[in-house]
Amino acid sequence: MTERRRRRMWWPGLLAALALLVTAAPAAPAAPAVAEEPRTPVTVPALTDWSPEPGSYTYGRGTRLVAGTGTGAERRVAGTLAADLRTAGHGTVPVVGGAARAGDIVIDIRPGRSSLGTEGYELHAGRRLSVTGATETGAFYGTRTLLQLLAQGDRVPAGRTVDVPRYRERGVGVCACYVHVSLPWLENLVREMAYHKLNQLLLELKVKSDAHPEANTWGYYTKDEIRRLVALGEKYHVEIIPEINSPGHMDPWIENRPDLQLTDTDGTKQPSGLDITRPEAFAYYKSLMDEYAEVFPGRDWHMGADEYMLGSDFAKYPQVLKYAREKYGPHATPQDAFVDFVNRVHAYADSRGKRLRIWNDGLTGANTVPVAAGTTVEHWLNVAVKPSELIAQGYPLMNAAYALYLVRGGFHTDTEALYDQSWDPRSFEGEKLTSSEGITGAKISLWPDNGRGETENEVAVALWPALRHIAQATWGDPHPDATYAGFTARGTAVGHAPGFRDLTRVAVADGTYTFRTAGRSFTASLRRTADGYVTLRTQDGCLEVRGGKLTLNVPLQPGVEVTPQICDPAATLQRWELEPAGGGGHRLVNAITRMTVSVTDDGRLAQYPPDQRTPAVWHLT
Structure with a gap:
């Protein structure tokens, strides 16, 4: 038997012995496993007694709003939630009666749940999600919590909370x-x-x-x-x-x-x-x-x-x-x-x-x-x-x-x-x-x-x-x-509530425009302000409401003129809202007095409440 063959024969036995030795040797102590603490879902106001459960609820294409026992109050809460889900970009969700299935949201009003009071609710997320209140108001508040959770994603961790206000x-x-x-x-x-x-x-x-x-x-x-x-x-x-x-x-x-x-x-x-x-x-x-x-x-x-x-x-x-x-x-x-x-x-x-x-x-x-x-x-x-x-x-x-x-x-x-x-x-x-x-x-x-x-x-x-x-x-x-x-x-x-309007959005780009309406036109350089209004600089100055009796430093009388003044970035009375008026036109609304600009019979610009004098509709070119 050659030396090479003898080595080939004993080498597998040596490996097996070593393996047995390693197996029999006491293992080094492993680091203890750290269980991740379940996180309470984020809401405002914060939930105080969230009890986590395994899994999660998923909002998806097949989700329906089930009006528990089918009362008018449950359907009102479900209807408002459906509209808010649509407004928030979560799609159109049908409001139905009958038994709930996986993925559904159940609105339930149970007057016998007196511990919830008039405004408290219970929310339970699992294969489906249920909101229960003793009153219509309580169930409604549960849907506000749901909307906040869905604003952060379509998956809600499984769990349960009973949420009751401290003050009425x-x-x-x-x-x-x-x-x-x-x-x-x-x-x-x-x-x-x-x-x-x-x-x-x-x-x-x-x-x-x-x-x-x-x-x-x-x-x-x-x-x-x-x-x-x-x-x-x-x-x-x-x-x-x-x-x-x-x-x-x-x-x-x-x-x-x-x-x-x-x-x-x-x-x-x-x-x-x-x-x-x-x-x-x-x-x-x-x-x-x-x-x-x-x-x-x-x-x-x-x-x-x-x-x-x-x-x-x-x-x-x-x-x-x-x-x-x-x-x-x-x-x-x-x-x-x-x-x-x-x-x-x-x-x-x-x-x-x-x-x-x-x-x-x-x-x-x-x-x-x-x-x-x-x-x-x-x-x-x-x-x-x-x-x-x-x-x-x-x-x-x-x-x-x-x-x-x-x-x-x-x-x-x-x-x-x-x-x-x-x-x-x-x-x-x-x-x-x-x-x-x-x-x-x-x-x-x-x-x-x-x-x-x-x-x-x-x-x-x-x-x-x-x-x-x-x-x-x-x-x-x-x-x-x-x-x-x-x-x-x-x-x-x-984030903000469904239906919240960004009132700082200005639909017209900065630039120089001619403003035209019946009986009057003017040219002005339009610039957006940081708070979402515009200033209008003409060749004679920036348009401002000026004159009249001041109340809390504001001219609040109808008929006060709108005239060019020295431009001042800090002058809030020089800021205007361009309010869409249909047909591509805009109304000019003062940012402080909230009155609209009208053209008087003799061609002057003046502020008036819109129900006292028809606001001018300006077309910008």
């Missing part, structure tokens, strides 16, 4: 009381509120009056415009609460009614103050409430009741003390006359099936007559009567803290700081409460103290983070992410 009032307040806010902007707001489960929009605004045409100076909305907005709110479960501020801040209503203005001992009239001692003044206010009831069917009425004697002394108005003592006795104070007016409004609102809301700063403690029980107090200012006292006295209390304000052209809430502090609705101006008992909720507020300070599109930039923060703080855990950057990433992930 979660809101936004907007003062469109002097400077107009466009209807598309308000419609965007309603959609965004519903998408983030906010349920209450306070609007201090003027509705064009049939009963009092003398009050129809500009910033009003027509009744048809309000009906359209209220219908959108009803569809998206956002209650729109109207406010006519009184007895102070009444100047938008009594500018042309000097007979109703509070008059001092020198005969000087207070144009913003209603004379609460005059029966005619109360009758006037009641008639305005009646008109608003035609277009605002909700249960709440806000009368303001703030800053009535701002910068004034009751001593100069002896008729107020006289009224109080004649009605309440010799120890009555002027403040009692004010509370008496509040209580009369409360009684009238109650007779119309409405609940009264007021601001807190008029409750100075100088009154001997109490505010009527059941009046909701919205606390925004630190005054002598503290939130804890109001709760102890039995008043429903909403947190409308100044720290949550966005003042147009002024103070802006510091959302990042509030988030880092884990702010919640117990933190009032001047007092932090240890319990949430008696607190109805909280809201952010938008006020136009300097009307020309910012355009409404600029306000929106600061609004969306604040809106998401108040939604989080009023619905669930006020600090779901370790950092503010983590929280803002949630907002980026879920």
